[in-house]
Amino acid sequence: MDIDVLNEKQKEAVLKTEGPLLVLAGAGSGKTKVLTTRIAYLIREKKVDPSSILAITFTNKAAKEMKYRIIGMLGPIGYSIMICTFHSFGLSILKEQYALLGYKENFTILDSDDTLTVVKKIMKEMNIDSKMYNPKAIRNAISSAKNELMTALDYEKYVNSDFSEKVLKVFKLYEQKLFHNNSIDFDDLLVLPITIFRKHPDILKAYQERYFYVLIDEYQDTNEAQYLLSKFISAKYKNICVVGDESQAIYSWRGANYRNILNFEKDYDNAEVILLEENYRSTQTILNAANDVIKNNTERKEKNLWTTNEEGLKINYHRAYDEMDEAYYVAREIKKLLEEGISKSEIAVLYRTNAQSRMMEEVLLRENIPYKVVGSVYFYNRKEIKDLISYLKLLYNEYDDTSLLRVINTPKRGIGLKTIADLSLKATHEQKSIYEVIDHGKELQFKNLIESLKKETEHLSITELVEVILEKTGMRKEYESEKSLEGEVRLENLEEFKSITKTFEQEHGIISLREFLDEISLVSDIEEHKANDDVVTLMTIHSAKGLEFENVFLIGMEENLFPHTKYECGKSELEEERRLCYVAITRAKKHLWFLNAKKRLVYGMDASNPPSRFIREIREDCLLKDEIEPIVSKDFSLNIDENISYSLGDKVFHEQYGSGVVIDINSSIVTIAFEYPYGVKKMIKGHKSIRKVS
């Protein structure tokens, strides 16, 4: 553990172990290093019991990274430290205290799709028109209310419109329904522990004593519930260290309140504040640009990033003709970088909205530059996977109506809408779950099937159980008998799921269904276990938070797009956009490019936006305007056979990857699933390397 490699401020942050501490850590100032060293110091020097340390992060990825680094420093003892996300911390409490709130041990967690389904169902039952009131909006309103720690009862006081009146109605039933289903949503993972703590001071006390030292990462992103949970847990010993940077608060639209970090000193008497302003990541030029932009925000703590790094390259600024020209400029610059021997994994293209990735993808495909789009398709979101997970959830918690409804007629077993409606009505009426009220007909056969599978869970591993489910529910047969290529792909996905469970079991030993379900409920996607993929990264600025790349292209630097002003543009919204810009700029270590276009298609209409105000906020000598001839090129025909149309399920043959199936088509890109080991690839329509086979 190298305390000596830390700078003075970082050292202070490590050594001040007692009492409330606020570490304002600018971008690239070694925040994670401080956190991990601090934990190592507590254990090694202060002889603190690892199990009395609680470190909370926002994402699984961050938690994993921190754990990995700690274990690197301390060895296996690191495993016994509670390093987790807010939600998994909440779950750990609920697993111990569920009974206090009347839940049964086998409660399950609904994801945001599931909760939407519940909301829709309730709206239907209550005859609320889903055209007049958007179910998603209602779900979000409920979720926001819960994160503000409002119960349905509290919400009543805030009803001031038609919409909120409907929200209230749905909210009440929603909470009832979840309870009767013995299930909870993501928000409950934060809210219910707080409810318990408020009701049972003795239990709160026990947790306070268990976690003597508390660390919270990304404190600027805490919402009310998370804020309060942090406060409760550390209220007794007040050994709370929060780390964050209000300049990087970009989730206020999700209920995060960066004032939590600005108010830390008011919340905790004698709080010490340490500023980490030395940046180890970027060049002076990049930091100047970042500072120039962020200083236009009013609500922030004065902070000025500096570095001893060299001045570095200027920021290239290119105003392209249109979005295609913009993408081509980026592709050309990337090619230059690759020729210089720069690794693709050190190149990122960042944008404000997902829609912008499209043209970029198309051009990178045409130019044969390997890339990945972060956060596009979620494995767990595929239909067949969700169905399978629903079976698992139902086996664990038969009261889970959401899962039951998903699979009761999947694959088809002749249980129609009428039957389902009747069952739902009966269940609502008797305040029971659907499973409980099933007593005859084909649905009883289904119930018996579930009962027999439940028996199997006792002596099978998860992988074996999945196999039995695929067989006995007829899922496998269904897809096999389709004799369609789509069915084949779905079967492959299910096989892939089995390899996930297998890996999981190899890593964790024999695990219970509960452990497995918890894991997949709280992890949004599987590990990107294609490790050594050296490719260019495309992603939104939001997803780029916490990451760094030597070379960063920031595209769409235009008014209306970034800052984004689709709806209203209030001062606070603009400031959040500016923080987002700050985050984007500070991702770059060595070289940064700004791109925009004189005109582009927005919602199918020509739009021409002036350059982003953020560019103007940067001192001029940081920027190098690059004026080159626009590529107004029509000769994309290179390697392309025109007029080839595709439909889903078409069989194709690729000279390198062999035979494959078209699984997605969008304007000029086809997605093709090739056989093992090539997998799913995107290609430009009509590329000469692929041909259709009949």
Place this chain on the structure above:
DNA sequence: AGAGGCGAATTTTTT
């Protein structure tokens, strides 16, 4: 139950 047509919406995303 599945295909086709129409209208509406279209920032950011984790858990």
Place this chain on the structure above:
DNA sequence: ATTCGCCTCT
């Protein structure tokens, strides 16, 4: 421009 959800028709 395109996607998505809902509706109707086979």
